[in-house]
Amino acid sequence: MANSGAGVLRVVEREATVYRRLWRASVFSSFVTPVLFLAGIGVGLGGLVDERAGRVQGLSYLVFVTPGLLAGTAMQVGAGGSLWQIMAGTKWMRFFHGIVATPVTATGVYGGYLIWLAVRTAMSCAAFLLVAAVLGGVPSWWAVLALPAAVLTAAAFAAPLCAFSATQETDLSFPLVIRLGVTPLFLFSATFFPLAQLPSWLRPAAWVSPLWHGVELCRAATTGRAALGGGPARLVVHVVVLVVLIACGAAWGTRTFTRRLAQ
Amino acid sequence: MTDLGGALVEGQGLTKRFGSFTAVAGIDFTVERGKTFGFLGPNGAGKTTVMRMIGCVSPVSEGSLRVLGMDTARDGARIRGRLGVVPQMDTLDSELTVWDNLLVYGRYFGLPRSVIRPRAEELLEFVQLTDRRNDRVDPLSGGMKRRLTIARALINEPDLLLLDEPTTGLDPQARHLVWERLWRLKAQGVTQVLTTHYMDEAEQLCDRLVIMDRGRIVAEGSPQELIAQHASREVVEFRFEDRAVQDAAVAAAGEAGLAGGSVDRGVGGAGSGRVESVGDRVVVYTDNGERAAEAMAGRGVRAASVLVRRATLEDVFLTLTGRTLED
Numbered sequence: 258m259a260n261s262g263a264g265v266l267r268v269v270e271r272e273a274t275v276y277r278r279l280w281r282a283s284v285f286s287s288f289v290t291p292v293l294f295l296a297g298i299g300v301g302l303g304g305l306v307d308e309r310a311g312r313v314q315g316l317s318y319l320v321f322v323t324p325g326l327l328a329g330t331a332m333q334v335g336a337g338g339s340l341w342q343i344m345a346g347t348k349w350m351r352f353f354h355g356i357v358a359t360p361v362t363a364t365g366v367y368g369g370y371l372i373w374l375a376v377r378t379a380m381s382c383a384a385f386l387l388v389a390a391v392l393g394g395v396p397s398w399w400a401v402l403a404l405p406a407a408v409l410t411a412a413a414f415a416a417p418l419c420a421f422s423a424t425q426e427t428d429l430s431f432p433l434v435i436r437l438g439v440t441p442l443f444l445f446s447a448t449f450f451p452l453a454q455l456p457s458w459l460r461p462a463a464w465v466s467p468l469w470h471g472v473e474l475c476r477a478a479t480t481g482r483a484a485l486g487g488g489p490a491r492l493v494v495h496v497v498v499l500v501v502l503i504a505c506g507a508a509w510g511t512r513t514f515t516r517r518l519a520q
Numbered sequence: 521m522t523d524l525g526g527a528l529v530e531g532q533g534l535t536k537r538f539g540s541f542t543a544v545a546g547i548d549f550t551v552e553r554g555k556t557f558g559f560l561g562p563n564g565a566g567k568t569t570v571m572r573m574i575g576c577v578s579p580v581s582e583g584s585l586r587v588l589g590m591d592t593a594r595d596g597a598r599i600r601g602r603l604g605v606v607p608q609m610d611t612l613d614s615e616l617t618v619w620d621n622l623l624v625y626g627r628y629f630g631l632p633r634s635v636i637r638p639r640a641e642e643l644l645e646f647v648q649l650t651d652r653r654n655d656r657v658d659p660l661s662g663g664m665k666r667r668l669t670i671a672r673a674l675i676n677e678p679d680l681l682l683l684d685e686p687t688t689g690l691d692p693q694a695r696h697l698v699w700e701r702l703w704r705l706k707a708q709g710v711t712q713v714l715t716t717h718y719m720d721e722a723e724q725l726c727d728r729l730v731i732m733d734r735g736r737i738v739a740e741g742s743p744q745e746l747i748a749q750h751a752s753r754e755v756v757e758f759r760f761e762d763r764a765v766q767d768a769a770v771a772a773a774g775e776a777g778l779a780g781g782s783v784d785r786g787v788g789g790a791g792s793g794r795v796e797s798v799g800d801r802v803v804v805y806t807d808n809g810e811r812a813a814e815a816m817a818g819r820g821v822r823a824a825s826v827l828v829r830r831a832t833l834e835d836v837f838l839t840l841t842g843r844t845l846e847d
């Protein structure tokens with residue numbers, strides 16, 4: 258067990274080595290794009306919203322939308338890194354097969370990769386939070402808690418999606434995951450507008466959106482107002498939902514990675 | 521190392537099933553410490569499947585398999601820590617440079633960087649890739665990738681080396697280079713398990729080998745033993761351009777008494793006294809090639825070419841696994 262723990266870290270090291278060479282390519286999707294959203298929607302569109310509608314849930318639009326974009330970024334990093342990159346390791350470049358010929362196990366590969374995605378999420382989200390703070394979108398110091406919330410959100414996507422990707426023989430399903438999963442969630446999880454804007458029959462659907470739980474946590478943190486996440490008890494529920502998703506994903510991923518890499 | 525009774529790998533009734541298909545059908549074999557052991561066999565015989573089970577990346581379906589004195593089912597990670605693996609299909613990390621491939625791989629074994637670096641330098645030198653160390657792996661030629669894979673397999677100074685077709689795709693120079701290195705490793709006491717389709721390679725490297733066919737072992741022994749048991753001392757190959765002439769030659773060989781030998785394999789020299797007609801050739805297994813050639817000429821057989829040579833492992837292989845490709 259001590260051994261498999263070390264194996265996980267070796268896989269993280271591998272990812273960090275690759276990242277040192279290729280980080281420029283990912284800076285756009287994981288940092289520049291979210292910041293452009295923040296500037297365009299938070300500041301630009303937000304000015305218009307504030308003028309016409311006054312405040313959103315008692316917040317300026319920029320302050321309202323910042324945690325939404327933050328959790329959305331976490332989802333993008335978590336989900337985006339769990340599809341084609343897994344296929345590269347299992348089928349296209351096959352380097353995962355090289356790793357499991359060493360003391361590192363298939364579970365170690367899976368765990369290490371998830372931890373690496375968590376690290377990347379933390380980096381992207383920290384940078385995003387800094388920029389948002391400079392722009393005036395982060396009124397509270399509680400915002401530091403938004404980082405672990407963002408990491409939880411990313412992992413809630415990455416754990417089951419990596420597990421799923423390891424079962425796939427081709428990448429045909431991946432664009433569907435993005436178009437039918439990630440994009441709609443990004444738009445309708447209280448990211449850009451409160452759930453109250455949705456027709457009342459649709460609102461309960463938010464509960465099945467992992468992103469919504471993440472957004473609520475992030476919003477409570479960046480504004481420092483637990484009430485915005487539904488109150489302290491509701492916040493605990495959000496955390497529990499995300500943790501359960503991660504745990505189920507991990508149980509599944511351990512099986513699918515082992516089946517793929519050690520048959 | 522604990523008491524292994526000299527056996528580094530021991531398979532008993534070793535079986536591998538994929539669904540209802542049996543890829544390895546209950547084989548017994550023992551690899552002695554310090555020796556080089558070969559698995560030969562036609563495509564699909566089950567060689568890679570056996571190698572993957574020994575490498576503890578593929579669970580055994582039935583039977584037992586002990587490697588380095590440990591059970592592959594229980595101690596997989598510990599066993600893998602002491603193996604060097606050259607898989608048939610490359611698993612190099614094409615997102616990394618040549619150098620980082622070695623460095624990162626060494627880290628999977630838990631080695632400190634200070635240990636890995638000098639080893640990596642030395643190994644790059646050995647496979648003659650020092651000038652490509654900062655290149656990415658992707659643009660390397662197939663043979664260079666193979667050489668890098670071999671270097672990578674040695675980064676943990678393994679006790680047991682698993683080589684699945686290590687020299688396939690290498691040019692002759694590189695092949696001889698690899699052979700030299702494998703001899704040197706053997707001299708250092710590194711046990712090796714090898715698969716290959718090159719019979720000269722098997723003869724050069726293997727102390728013992730088995731020939732597999734459809735998941736079973738059909739012969740076992742040292743290269744010399746196998747040649748003595750399943751082939752003859754010499755082989756004469758007659759090549760023909762005309763089918764009728766070739767058929768006549770087969771008949772002539774029978775009349776000359778060249779086909780009179782026992783076909784009972786397994787008895788010493790039993791391979792001698794056989795005549796086979798394959799493609800545009802008639803192949804005669806005999807103890808005296810010159811005399812057989814003369815006998816045929818005496819019966820008026822006019823071949824386009826006649827070649828007398830010593831029997832090789834290739835003859836054994838073809839005899840035991842069928843000359844032509846089935847299915």
Ligand SMILES: Nc1ncnc2c1ncn2[C@@H]1O[C@H](COP(=O)(O)OP(=O)(O)OP(=O)(O)O)[C@@H](O)[C@H]1O
Nearest residue numbers: 520538543561562563564565566567568569570608
């Ligand atoms: N993962 C798998 N799933 C199903 N069948 C498999 C799997 N791996 C191997 N096989 C089958 O097992 C048989 C043996 O394959 P194996 O790769 O061991 O042959 P081999 O002796 O190494 O052949 P080659 O000389 O072509 O490398 C083949 O029929 C192959 O199709």
Ligand SMILES: [Mg+2]
Nearest residue numbers: 567568569608
């Ligand atoms: Mg093979």
